[in-house]
Each structure stands twice: as structure tokens, then as C-alpha cells.
Amino acid sequence: MNIKTTLERRISDALAAAGAAEAPAMVKPASRPEFGDYQADGCLAAAKKMKTNPRKFAEAVVEKLDLSDLAEKVELAGAGFINITLKRDWLDSRLAAMFADEKHLCVPIPKNPETVIVDYSGPNLAKEMHVGHLRSTIIGDALARTLQFIGYNVIPQNHVGDWGTQFGMLVEFILYVRKEKGGIVGERDTDGVVVTVDSDLRINDLEFLYRMAKRKYDTDPEFAEKARKRVVLLQSGDKETLEIWEKFRKESLRHCKKVYEALGVLLSDKDVRGESFYNDDLPNVVADLEKRSLLKISDGAKGVYLEEFKNQDDKPFFMIVQKSDGGYLYATTDLAAIRYRVQELHADRILYVTDSRQAQHFAQVFAVAKKADFVNRARHNQSTPWLRLIIGKLINILSFLLVLFHIKRKTNIREHKLSTKLEHVPFGMMLGTDGRPFKTREGGTVKLMDLIDQAEYAAGIAMDQREDVYPQARSYKTYKAIGVGALKYADLSQNRTSDYVFSWDKMLSLDGNTAPYMQYAYARIQSIFRKQDEMSPACQGGDSAMNGTIHVVEPAERALGVKLLQFPETIEAVAETCLPNILCAYLYDLAGAFMGFYETCPVLKSEGDIRAGRVALCKLAARVIQKGLELLGIDVLEQM
RNA sequence: GCGCCCGUAGCUCAGCUGGAUAGAGCAGCGGUCUUCUAAACCGCAGGUCGCAGGUUCGAGUCCUGCCGGGCGCGCCA
Incomplete structure (x- = not known):
């Protein structure tokens, strides 16, 4: 149970009792200390709806509100705000409960844990991982960790690019290099290292290999023609081609794994389900669309018309799923992936952590998936097919109406309750300090591995x-x-939806609202425990220091205590919004509260119960910081 | 042409279904180490929230228009 929902429940009841049923309580931490610990702003909105005097209405709500067990003061203020100051003993008891719940820190476990797919990272295996993959990889990882911690059944999916024309080109180039160049790709200009492909198809520079292949493709028409034929061979399942493709794929994944390990990201081989995985199912996707009379043909290409999206000529947008030459597109693969995730993985919610430029693409894919009923799993035994059909039609009509009425944003993307929820979790681009896409000083792509090396070096x-x-x-x-x-x-500390300006200076300074600051706060707390261990057992205060009996008396203690108790509601907010920066902001606030406590409340120099309580408070703060950073995928340090 | 996103302190950014006096961090200035780690803490300064209207008790937040920037728009992913 967290403070926010506890108060929300009580105040909602009081609002209902005062005549405003279903009115949100709008509880949040007080905007200023003189307003107490929490404030509820719901009376104002409710009174407005009811066209009554807000102040008078709030009075009636306060009348019906009994918070005597947990609040020391409930005040009506301003136009109709309810300000709440929590009781000290109640805070103490909540902190004791949090202390006792060492593993889960009082974060509530959902009653019906949904299965959540987190689709993230998804690099193109033709090339080496570069900065373009960083945001998806770490934001997705933080979300996966957080949802898993809460208690959801999280299934990460690494939708790698391992199929398509580039791979035909690469296979052809590898054959060329082996047969005609003795396995030598070439020599790098920068450091003179010779790049090779050995007999096991080990490659010491994937990026260089790709660049050389591309160059040959662009400059050698004969090779280009062979490469195109190779694509056909690949798609038709030619043995030699597939063998090389498979080896190359493995080699590229080995590289990804190295990056993931260096980054401390949870993704492993078992999460890899790339484009090639869905190959065999693509004709079925098209057939299914046809079966549902959604498939249309335009200029030889097969696709689905979407009334809710317009093209340049103001005509319904046509989403192609099969090209006129018979080839499939990424939209087809995405649809196949949705079906797989819904039917086989039993997903209740699917998160797509990709850059915001793909927003429209996903909105379109989601729209088709809905029309084609791909998002509805046959899990309701009682519902007959015709009933499902009617419900499906109703959903279609409803979503169409929503669009008509310009109810935009989330509402037209969010699904009906009965079906799998599809959510695009977009993020902005990574820019350099010049405001342009982040590149090396020479203007090249920054390899992720190099970036990690430089970060460690700077540290x-x-x-x-x-x-x-x-x-x-x-x-x-x-x-x-x-x-x-x-x-x-x-x-992660930045709101993911905006573009992110990356600066080496900012990283090098390691100052302010940063990971080192949080790690430092943690290390300082650990230092207290080390000092305590050095003291004689008599001075340590025995077991009483370990039982979590906390008394928040001093203002700084109290502020820290309240902040600690806000951990559960913060985690829930992150899960709901998919915004890890909320957790970062919380941790930074918490560290601030701890520093205030650290400066004004001596721990080891105090005595008896006071010391015991403060040690327990330190323990709790350390656990919350550690857990919070862990959910972001960041390690703590015992010493710095 | 249509659609989506953005515009907040010198710089980088928060700002939670509209709420009380718009917050941080850098950078700048001034203070704190014989006392649990000074990568810290405290203080000062810094704002017509792009512009103009509108909605209302109340707008950085919602609506309309404009200005400026980014991105996307059927056979690439």
C-alpha cells in the first residue's frame, strides 16, 4: 500500500459521500512544505462539474473525510484544496513495514499480473551497433526491469534486423572476399588494421565489412547484379547461402552480446526473435487479411486501405504488405510479430520502444492489426465467434468515430479492454551539441562499443x-x-519523448543529477555502516539498530522518511507512463533528502534509540537507492 | 499539401488527468572540511513559459491562429 493510493481511496469515498461520485481525488505531494505532506485538488474540479462553490463543497468533503488514523492535520485551504499532514507514528509504522519488506520495499504486486512484451534494442545485424541503438536498448531495459520487479510477466523481445536485401549483398560479398581475396576485406585507413573473414566466418570489424560491401555494390554493377540474385537465393532457401547467412548472423549476434554485456543489459540470446523468425508466417498474414476481406490490390501491390490515415492526395492511406514482385515488407513482419505475441506468448500488453519517427508506422500497423482481429486472443471460452465478430465490428466503428471526432493521441491507439494493448513507446533522437544528429568528429557513425569505452575512460x-x-x-x-x-x-533522466543532446563534457563532469551523484550518496551511506562495524559491539547498540524501529522526529528525518515512502508510487508511475525519468527525478530528490539528513542528523554520534532509528533510516535509504538504480540498470558501489 | 512532435533561466532539462509564489543541474558569484567520503552541503543572482487571441474562479498545461525548429507521408527499415 502506498501513501498516494491510500489517500486517494479515502478521499474518493469522501467525494462520493459529498455527492461527487467517480470524481478523481487528485492526490499529490504538497507543492510547498507549509501545505503539509500531501494535497488533494479533486474538490475544485468536482465542484466545477457540479457548478457549486468549491470552498463550500470542499468543506462538505472534509466533513465526510476521516483520516484520523494516519493524518495529524487535515486542512482546508485556498479555493478548496485539502492539505494533509501525516501522523508521525503512522509514518514510523509505514517505514517499519518497508524496512521489513527488504525484497519488494512495499511496492504492491498487481492482482492480475499481465504478460507484457517489451520490444527493444532491435539492431540491424548487417552492421555494428551504433549510438542509434543506445536509447532503445537502455530505455527498454529499464522498463523491462521495472515491470518485472513490480510483478508483471515480462517477455523481452529483440526484434533484430536479420533479413532482407542487405543480407543478400553481404553473403555475396563474403563469398567474393573468401574466394578472390583470401579472406581479406581490406585495411582500415584510420589505424591500418587488416580486416578479415576467417574460415569460421569470424569478422574483426563488422562495420568495415558492411561499408566495403556497400561500396562494391554501389560501384560494381556486375557485383550488384550478383548481390540481387543472392537475395533471391536467400529467400528461396538455397543451402550454401543460408549457411553463410546463418554463420554471419551468429557472428553479428556475438557482437551484440558483447555490447549488451558491456552495457549491463538483460537481453540474451533467448530474447532474440528477428525478422527471419517470422518469414514462414508472412504468406499466412497476407492470406488472413484476404480472408477478412481487408486485402486490396493497387498497382500490383497487396495491402490494406486505412480510412483514418490520408496520403498526399487526401485519399485513404494504403499500407502495403506484399510488393508487386511478391516480396514482403517490415509492416508484414510487424503484423506477424503481433500475431505471434498475442497467440503464442499470450501478451496482454506489448510495448514498442523505438524512435518517434516510427510513430505513424506503428499507428498504421496497430490499426490493421485491430481490423484484422490479430489483437484478440481466443481466451474467452464463453464468447461465441459471432459475438466476437460483433464486438470486433463495434470496436472498429468506435475507433473510426473517435478519429472522426478528432479525439487524438492515445485514445485512438489504445485498444479495447478485451484485447492486447499495443503501445508505441517513442523516444527522440540523439543529437550532438550542435543540435544535429550525433556523429563522430569526422562525421561518421559513433559505434556503441567505442562510446562505452570512452565513458569508462572518462570515469x-x-x-x-x-x-x-x-x-x-x-x-x-x-x-x-x-x-x-x-x-x-x-x-534515462531525460523525458524520453524529447530529443536528447549528448555532450561529452556533461559526461566527463559527472556532476549534478547524474549516476555518480547517486552512487556517491550510496557509497557514503555504506561508509557509515563500515564505521559502525569498527566500533565495539557495546557502542553499536546491538540488535535494536537492526530491527527497523524508526522515529522521524527531526524535520530532516521526517522529510527523508516521507520521501522513502514515496518509492512505491513512483515505481507505479514509471510502469504506467513508461517514463524512467520519473524514477531518476525521484532518486535525485531522495538523495537530496538524504543529504539534508546527513548534514543535520549525526548517525553514529547519536545514541540509543535515536541512533538505532537513524541507522535503520540509512539502511532503508541505501536499499531504495540500490533498488532504484538497479531498475535503471545501474550498479552501486560500496566505495568511491 | 496533409499529419505528428517540439519551443520554459546564458546552456541542458523537469513541470504528474488545468491548481496555490514555474523548479533542478551546469556555468557565474559568495560561504562551509580538527567532526559518519567536499564527486558533498548552504546562500545569491538569473523568467513577458515562442507570439496573439480564447475557454474559467485559475492556463507553462486545454482550444484557435500565427512565427520558428524537427520528423513522417504505398512497393527501404
């Missing part, structure tokens, strides 16, 4: 500049935790 320099650093803290593990943590946090 090492920052550490080595400090004189008061603990000797044990100087290690590669520390540099990695700080560097990678800083890299991830810098991204």
Missing part, C-alpha cells in the same frame, strides 16, 4: 583526479560502473 580520469578516493575503489569495475552508469543515467 577513470575523473576518479584518478580525486585525492581522497579509497584505494580499493580504483579498479576497472568501478570505472565501468561509473562510466556506464553515467552514460545510461544521462539518457
